[in-house]
Structure formats: C-alpha cells, structure tokens
Amino acid sequence: MIPRIALDAMSGDHGPAIVISAALDILSRQKDLHLILVGDTAVIKRILGSPSAKIMQRLSIQHATQCVEMDELPSRALRGKKDSSMRVAIDLVKQNKADACVSAGNTGALMAIARHVLKTLSGIDRPAIITALPNMQDTHTHVLDLGANIDVTAEHLLQFGIMGTVLTQAVHNISNPSIGLLNIGQEEIKGNERVKQAAKLLEASAVINYYGFVEGDDIFKGTVDVVVCDGFVGNVFIKTAEGVAQMISYSINKHFNQNLFTRLSALISLPVIKNLRQEIDPRQYNGASLLGLRGIVIKSHGAADVLSFICAIKEAIIEVQQNVPSQISQQLDTLLSQKRDVE
Amino acid sequence: MIPRIALDAMSGDHGPAIVISAALDILSRQKDLHLILVGDTAVIKRILGSPSAKIMQRLSIQHATQCVEMDELPSRALRGKKDSSMRVAIDLVKQNKADACVSAGNTGALMAIARHVLKTLSGIDRPAIITALPNMQDTHTHVLDLGANIDVTAEHLLQFGIMGTVLTQAVHNISNPSIGLLNIGQEEIKGNERVKQAAKLLEASAVINYYGFVEGDDIFKGTVDVVVCDGFVGNVFIKTAEGVAQMISYSINKHFNQNLFTRLSALISLPVIKNLRQEIDPRQYNGASLLGLRGIVIKSHGAADVLSFICAIKEAIIEVQQNVPSQISQQLDTLLSQKRDVE
Numbered sequence: 001m002i003p004r005i006a007l008d009a010m011s012g013d014h015g016p017a018i019v020i021s022a023a024l025d026i027l028s029r030q031k032d033l034h035l036i037l038v039g040d041t042a043v044i045k046r047i048l049g050s051p052s053a054k055i056m057q058r059l060s061i062q063h064a065t066q067c068v069e070m071d072e073l074p075s076r077a078l079r080g081k082k083d084s085s086m087r088v089a090i091d092l093v094k095q096n097k098a099d100a101c102v103s104a105g106n107t108g109a110l111m112a113i114a115r116h117v118l119k120t121l122s123g124i125d126r127p128a129i130i131t132a133l134p135n136m137q138d139t140h141t142h143v144l145d146l147g148a149n150i151d152v153t154a155e156h157l158l159q160f161g162i163m164g165t166v167l168t169q170a171v172h173n174i175s176n177p178s179i180g181l182l183n184i185g186q187e188e189i190k191g192n193e194r195v196k197q198a199a200k201l202l203e204a205s206a207v208i209n210y211y212g213f214v215e216g217d218d219i220f221k222g223t224v225d226v227v228v229c230d231g232f233v234g235n236v237f238i239k240t241a242e243g244v245a246q247m248i249s250y251s252i253n254k255h256f257n258q259n260l261f262t263r264l265s266a267l268i269s270l271p272v273i274k275n276l277r278q279e280i281d282p283r284q285y286n287g288a289s290l291l292g293l294r295g296i297v298i299k300s301h302g303a304a305d306v307l308s309f310i311c312a313i314k315e316a317i318i319e320v321q322q323n324v325p326s327q328i329s330q331q332l333d334t335l336l337s338q339k340r341d342v343e
Numbered sequence: 344m345i346p347r348i349a350l351d352a353m354s355g356d357h358g359p360a361i362v363i364s365a366a367l368d369i370l371s372r373q374k375d376l377h378l379i380l381v382g383d384t385a386v387i388k389r390i391l392g393s394p395s396a397k398i399m400q401r402l403s404i405q406h407a408t409q410c411v412e413m414d415e416l417p418s419r420a421l422r423g424k425k426d427s428s429m430r431v432a433i434d435l436v437k438q439n440k441a442d443a444c445v446s447a448g449n450t451g452a453l454m455a456i457a458r459h460v461l462k463t464l465s466g467i468d469r470p471a472i473i474t475a476l477p478n479m480q481d482t483h484t485h486v487l488d489l490g491a492n493i494d495v496t497a498e499h500l501l502q503f504g505i506m507g508t509v510l511t512q513a514v515h516n517i518s519n520p521s522i523g524l525l526n527i528g529q530e531e532i533k534g535n536e537r538v539k540q541a542a543k544l545l546e547a548s549a550v551i552n553y554y555g556f557v558e559g560d561d562i563f564k565g566t567v568d569v570v571v572c573d574g575f576v577g578n579v580f581i582k583t584a585e586g587v588a589q590m591i592s593y594s595i596n597k598h599f600n601q602n603l604f605t606r607l608s609a610l611i612s613l614p615v616i617k618n619l620r621q622e623i624d625p626r627q628y629n630g631a632s633l634l635g636l637r638g639i640v641i642k643s644h645g646a647a648d649v650l651s652f653i654c655a656i657k658e659a660i661i662e663v664q665q666n667v668p669s670q671i672s673q674q675l676d677t678l679l680s681q682k683r684d685v686e
Contacts, residue, residue: 136589219586
C-alpha cells in the first residue's frame with residue numbers, strides 16, 4: 001500500500017510555495033508515495049507549474065476555499081471554517097481518502113478540528129501533543145502532553161505513557177524507551193496525589209519501561225527517552241523553556257554590544273541560541289504528533305522551510321507505515337486485558 | 344527598636360568564614376543592628392578573631408552543636424538535628440530572641456524546620472517560597488510558590504497573591520504591584536477549574552492589583568511584578584529554567600570549541616550565561632523569602648559570597664522594619680472582613 005498524505009497547502013507563515021516545493025522534492029525522490037495538496041486549486045496550479053507526468057501521477061489537488069489564519073481562535077476556526085484547507089485535509093483522513101495529514105498551520109485550531117473530526121481512539125479519553133526536544137546527550141527527549149489537556153487523571157498519564165512508548169519505538173527506533181513522570185524533587189513533597197497514583201499505574205504496566213520521577217531539568221539532561229506530564233505543566237514547561245532562551249539572547253545581546261570584540265563574539269553565539277530556540281519554540285513544533293486520534297495528524301513549523309516540511313511529511317509516512325494509531329490501540333488492549341487478569 | 348538577626352553560621356557551601364565576614368562588614372557600616380551568630384562557639388570565635396568593642400557590643404554567639412548538610416533529607420534534618428545551627432537560629436525567632444533569621448543552608452530543611460517551629464500565620468494554610476528572577480525589562484519578576492506546596496486550592500493561590508503583594512510593596516518598593524496568575528494560553532483550554540476559580544477570587548479582591556493570566560515566558564518578559572502559581576508548577580518552572588540555561592551553555596561550549604576565535608568568543612558569552620544561571624538556579628535562591636510563617640526566614644545562596652550574604656541580611660532587616668508577617672496578617676484580615684461584608 002502506498003501512503004497517501006494530505007498536505008494543508010495554504011497554512012503556515014509562508015503559505016503554499018513552501019508546501020508545494022516540499023511536495024515536489026519528496027515525490028521526485030520517493031516513488032512509493034501519493035500526496036494530496038489541499039487548498040485553492042488556482043493558486044496551487046499556478047505555483048505547481050508543469051511537473052513531469054511521472055510526478056503528476058502521484059500528486060492530486062483537493063480544492064478548499066478557506067484558510068485558517070495563524071492567530072485565529074481555534075473555536076472560530078472549528079465552527080466557521082468548514083471549507084478550510086486544514087479542515088478538508090483532516091476530512092480526507094476521516095473519509096479514508098488519505099492515510100495522514102500534515103499542516104504547518106495554527107496548532108490550537110489543528111488540535112480542535114482533528115479531535116472534532118477524527119475522534120479519539122477507544123480507551124483514549126484525550127489526545128496529546130508530543131514533540132522532541134534537544135538534550136545534553138545529543139539525542140532528543142520526547143515530552144507529552146504539551147497543552148492539549150489540562151485536567152487529567154492518573155489514568156490519562158498512564159495513557160500518555162503508552163502513547164509515548166509506541167511513538168518513540170515505532171517512529172524513532174528507540175527500543176524499550178524509558179518513561180519518566182515529571183514531578184518535583186523535594187523529599188517533603190513527593191508530588192500530588194495524581195502523580196503518586198500515576199506512578200503506581202506506570203510501575204505496574206507491563207508495556208511500559210518506567211524509570212520513575214524526573215524533574216524539569218532532566219528533560220534537557222536526557223535522563224529518559226519520554227517525559228509524561230499533564231498539559232498544564234507541559235505547556236508551562238515549553239513556554240518557560242522558550243522564555244529563558246529568549247532572556248539569554250537578550251542578556252548576551254546587551255552585554256555584547258559593548259565593543260567590537262564582543263559584537264564579533266555575538267555573531268557566533270547568537271545563532272547557536274537561535275537554533276536552539278527554534279527547536280524549543282512552542283509555536284514552531286516541527287513534526288509534532290497529535291496522538292490518541294483515530295488518524296494521523298502531524299504539525300509542521302509555522303515558519304517551516306522546505307527541508308522542515310519534508311521532515312514533517314517523512315514523520316507522517318513512518319507513522320502510516322507503522323500504523324501508530326493501531327499500535328496505540330493494541331497496547332491499550334493489552335493493558336486492559338492485564339487489568340482483567342488481575343481482577 | 345534595633346533589628347536582631349540570627350545568622351545560621353555553619354550552613355552553606357562555604358561555612359562560617361563567609362557568614363562571619365558578612366556579619367562583621369555589615370555591623371561596621373550599619374549601627375542600628377544586632378547580629379547573633381549561631382553555631383559552634385569555638386569555630387566561630389577562632390574565625391571572628393578580635394573585632395572592636397563597638398562591634399562586639401552588637402554581636403553575640405549562640406552555641407549549636409550540629410549542622411544540617413546541604414544534601415541532607417529535610418525530614419531527617421527536622422527529626423534528627425534539633426541542635427543544628429539552622430534549628431537553633433529558627434528557635435531564636437520563635438522565642439522572640441531574634442526578629443529574623445538568615446541561612447545559606449539546605450532549602451528543603453529550612454522550610455521544613457521553619458514551618459514546624461514557627462507555624463503559619465492565621466489565615467495562611469501553607470507557607471510559600473518567593474524569589475526574584477531577572478527579566479527583559481531589566482527589573483525582576485517575583486514568583487511564588489516555588490515548591491513549598493503542591494496540592495493547593497484557589498484560596499491558597501489568592502493567599503499567595505496577597506503575600507506577593509505585601510512583600511513586593513514593603514520590601515521592594517513596588518507601589519501597587521501587578522499580580523499575574525500563571526496559566527496556559529490556548530483558547531480551547533482556559534486553565535483548570537482551580538485556576539479559573541482563583542482568577543475570580545483575585546479579580547474580586549480589593550487588596551490585589553490583578554492583571555490576569557500570564558504564561559511561562561511572561562515571567563522573563565516582565566509582564567507583571569508578581570506571578571502566582573502552585574508549588575508543583577513553580578518547581579517545574581524553576582528547574583526547567585535552570586535546565587534550559589545549562590543546555591544553552593552546553594551547546595555554546597560544544598560549538599565554540601571549534602577554533603581559536605570561537606573559543607575566545609566563548610570566554611565572553613559563557614560568563615554572561617553563568618551569571619544568569621546563578622540568578623535562576625533553584626539551589627541558589629539569594630534572599631528568597633519563606634512567606635506565610637509567624638516569623639521572618641530568609642534563604643541565602645548556598646554558594647553565596649560575602650556580598651550575597653550581606654544582601655540576604657539586608658532583606659531580613661527590611662522585612663523586620665516593615666514587619667512583613669504582620670502586614671500579611673492585616674491584609675488577610677481586610678480580605679476576610681470584605682468577605683463578611685459581602686455575605
């Protein structure tokens with residue numbers, strides 16, 4: 001089966017030019033792939049030009065009249081933009097006309113529409129956003145949930161652990177990924193009731209390689225492969241990370257404008273921090289997955305360049321090949337049958 | 344009335360030498376001050392040497408046989424070190440033989456012992472740790488709670504708002520400080536029930552200048568004077584901040600070791616980040632206040648130098664002069680009488 005990926009061609013900071021370039025590039029190098037460009041047909045055709053017949057066999061266009069703005073309220077996008085490129089791309093997944101979709105659009109709107117259209121998997125109450133962050137082991141730490149749900153139970157944290165395990169195994173080739181539960185370190189306070197309860201559930205689960213509690217700085221130390229937390233804490237975490245990086249850029253800038261040598265020095269250090277900030281920036285998740293849905297939805301950078309958008313398409317292809325939603329379902333079933341055995 | 348400040352002379356990474364130097368320095372420059380050095384009398388006397396009689400009139404020694412280690416479990420320090428310099432310094436505050444105490448020791452132990460010995464103010468269920476973080480306005484953002492309590496109610500968040508208002512007004516001379524409630528930004532999810540409820544309480548309070556919701560990066564942007572959150576989120580926040588700063592140092596180091604020029608460049612940028620890290624490092628709060636107690640307890644850097652320890656003593660003096668615990672009590676009473684009027 002050739003993966004069919006719907007691309008939201010109209011969203012993102014740079015619009016269709018980036019998406020179409022990425023599509024043509026990957027189609028020319030990867031034969032077993034079908035892409036569907038979703039958006040204004042006239043605009044897409046104009047940018048597309050006249051690719052070879054070989055490529056056009058594996059590329060189709062799905063018309064959509066609207067576009068979700070980057071700063072549009074998710075609830076308004078959900079209610080008011082039923083013919084947006086984002087919505088139509090997700091609809092194609094729902095209708096089984098595409099196996100996955102990729103969008104560089106507004107994250108909140110993407111989550112709201114995906115959840116509404118695709119629904120969650122059986123056994124998953126709420127979807128979660130997972131992304132990979134750089135760490136001092138020169139690998140990545142995968143963190144979820146980054147803001148899709150806030151009032152979670154211990155059971156939800158267990159579900160996040162399962163989803164994180166499946167994704168990092170299937171897509172990132174990490175065998176037996178270690179799962180850490182985000183907590184605070186003081187002995188007096190071993191975490192709230194929910195975290196304590198979640199720790200018991202994670203510990204007892206045969207499908208999870210549970211490491212134990214980790215703290216905020218462990219994410220960047222690379223202590224574990226996957227860190228699980230509720231969406232409130234995850235969102236504060238990711239925004240704090242970006243805030244600190246921004247603050248450090250500010251301080252270095254201020255300090256470095258003192259003389260010629262310090263200015264030259266800034267020329268080197270600021271790009272290093274800028275690169276890191278792009279990896280951390282919550283508005284720019286690249287290849288972040290919306291997990292727990294009955295379908296595959298990948299978020300690309302809003303400001304993605306061609307290469308980044310290609311990465312997001314590749315992430316979608318692997319999730320299709322590995323059938324991530326089905327693997328998550330199976331692991332949940334295993335877990336549920338374990339429970340029944342115990343009872 | 345001359346402020347009497349008990350100094351835990353034995354704790355901190357550098358032990359009594361720093362504390363005693365700081366004590367002698369501030370006593371020589373500030374006449375209306377009495378200091379009590381708490382710790383091993385023989386050790387203290389040896390380091391003290393023979394200061395002038397004028398200084399010795401305002402300096403006393405209180406013997407204590409034990410010392411809380413920097414990595415000692417708070418519960419063990421509380422149960423097993425009843426004659427530690429930290430415990431005896433706090434006991435002096437309880438016995439009204441000192442007006443405040445300052446320690447560069449183990450934060451967790453300090454909180455546990457202070458809470459056990461001094462108890463919380465009437466109307467305050469739990470104490471909170473507040474500290475000042477640098478921001479891009481070149482001022483400071485005060486954040487509480489940073490880890491003293493995790494399972495908090497909306498009422499507790501309101502109490503934190505009051506304590507933050509009183510401290511920044513009384514000690515940091517910020518008139519009508521603006522208070523932000525830490526939340527997450529997506530429109531779909533306007534925060535959990537507790538945060539929504541706390542927002543209503545803060546909004547309704549006449550003693551608080553409530554700004555509204557803020558996000559993790561607002562702390563470093565300097566959007567408000569005081570940010571209120573529960574201790575779980577606050578602890579994740581502060582540890583994430585340190586983790587990112589550490590990660591950036593790591594990345595710059597890695598990048599900068601490429602050639603002579605990049606190495607020279609690192610010589611400039613790394614100290615800038617190091618300074619910032621020291622301001623952010625949760626183990627090194629300088630002049631952090633333990634608020635909500637029936638007494639004044641100030642935490643100095645574990646790795647504090649003489650100047651930093653003097654800053655912490657000055658913070659203690661101002662809190663004594665402003666009678667911060669009593670001001671917090673009064674504001675709570677005002678609030679309670681407002682409530683009664685409404686009912």
